[in-house]
Amino acid sequence: MIAVLGLLVGVVVGVVLQPDVPLWLQPYLPIAVVAALDAVIGAGRAFLEGTFSDRVFVISFVSNVVLAALIVLLGDKLGVGAQLSTGVVVVLGIRIFSNTAAIRRLIFHA
Amino acid sequence: MPEGPGAGHEDPPEGSREAQRDAVPDRRPDPLPGTPRREEVRRRLRGLLVRPGRGQVAAAVLLGVLGFGVTTQVRANETNDAYAGLRSADLVQVLNGLNAESRRAETELNELRATRSRLTDRSQSREAALAQVRDQASTLGILAGTLPTQGPGVRITITDPEGKVSLNTLLDGIEELRAGGAEAMEVNDTVRVVAQTSFDTDDGTLLVDGQRVAPPYVLDVIGNPPTLAKVLDIAGGFRYDVESSDGTVEVQRRDRVKIASVTSGDDPRFAQPAG
Missing domain, CATH: 1.20.5 (Single alpha-helices involved in coiled-coils or other helix-helix interfaces)
Structure with missing residues (x-):
């Protein structure tokens, strides 16, 4: 419940403040968002499986975001930023889908 | 809630999963091996509502960060132009x-x-x-002669009170006018004179293209007026012939002679274009 409230507060704050994304962050924010989404979905699965740990969640959330941004940064430095961004999004997308499927099986057994 | 790898990990180690399954005694076999039973999942979901804990607060904070990031990115994506x-x-x-x-x-x-x-x-x-x-x-x-025409020329009036002006005399006159550069001719305002025009007599009356033409004959001729007037006056020419037959020839030079009559201009039956 509190988690859902937190999500809503974040959305409302984002809508109300309407912050401008700084230029240096622009290539990394979308990847970071996708990575965070992956961490959240993974946490939901772990929670339903009974293996949830807030410590692990926080660490995995932050490390996911930072790692995704770092990979993109490295890709930019190597000159393959666009391709690497695509790769990261694909991998995270696959993880999100498999975790969502696991959650679906846990809740509906289907 | 057992501690262990979980958040962000879609594959927790087998050990923890085994331990967790051992902790809760199974009353009936799992529908899928390795997944918690339905009652357990329901219990955890209910637990979210009744006893929020530290984990929920952490999740709330991170979800707030996620929501903030998503809205920011969505807005940036919508407002920024495509190349920023x-x-x-x-x-x-x-x-x-x-x-x-x-x-x-x-x-x-x-x-x-x-x-x-x-x-x-x-x-x-x-x-x-x-x-x-x-x-x-x-x-x-x-x-x-298929089109009406107009231009400078002469109007020639030939009287024949004695009826002695012959067809040949008239034909000679027409030929002389042609030699003088006549471009279009008309007899008595009714018959157009062209290359195919026939001249004949019938009981003393003149037939031009089959139409009766009675004296006085009026010839409308388009051409150079001085030349046309002169060709009729040559010695032994048309005027001489007509006046020998007791007729008169009167020539009026005109700046504008109108020829309204036309010939039917039938297509040639035998002659074909060559070359």
């Missing part, structure tokens, strides 16, 4: 694409211009040809 977030390599690619596009458009433009000028030339030359053909048609129509 692109890397230099992407921009170069976009630029190359635009250059190629512009080259293609340029080529197309040139082709279309060439086509347009070709079509314009063609239509202009066709118009010129058409004008020439129209010109020619009207010229030929005047010569063949």
